[in-house]
Amino acid sequence: NxxxxxxxxxxxxxxxxxxxxxxxxxxxxxxxxxxxxxxxxxxxSDIEIPAGGDVTLLWLLGDAATASEASALVQTHRGKDFDQRLADNERVWRGFLDT
Structure with a gap:
């Protein structure tokens, strides 16, 4: 990488x-x-895809003060459904932008 x-x-x-x-x-x-x-x-990042195969990539980008805080955030978000993460993100931004 x-x-x-x-x-x-x-x-x-x-x-x-x-x-x-x-x-x-x-x-x-x-x-x-x-x-x-x-x-x-x-x-x-180099990705190897086997012949006839497919690969799913998921990138979680964020900001944290320490490596352990970043790991905790990744674990939290990996456990959530993607659509739920999007809805949560929109709710946070709406709260910020609507004030």
Whole structure:
């Protein structure tokens, strides 16, 4: 796995969002996660799919003060139905935005 928060690193100077140079070149990302002029969030991972098979991917992104707090949050959310997580998320945002 590799990550970056640098849009130029991912897309490249001559790439596009449809054809980012980092993907086309198959390169690993630098791990740079800093505030910048043009930030983004990119997580790259090699996935092997067997012939005739399929793979389901689930990414849980969030914010926590410690690794143990992050693990607890992942366990909480993995135990919830996806539709329930979406409904809970909408409820929280509606509460925030409606004030």
């Amino acid at each position: 590799s990550v970056t928060a640098d849009r130029t690193e991912f897309i490249g100077r001559h790439g596009t969002t449809e054809f980012p140079q980092a993907v086309l070149g198959g390169v690993g990302l630098s791990g740079r996660v800093e505030a910048g002029d043009d930030p983004c969030a990119v997580i790259a």
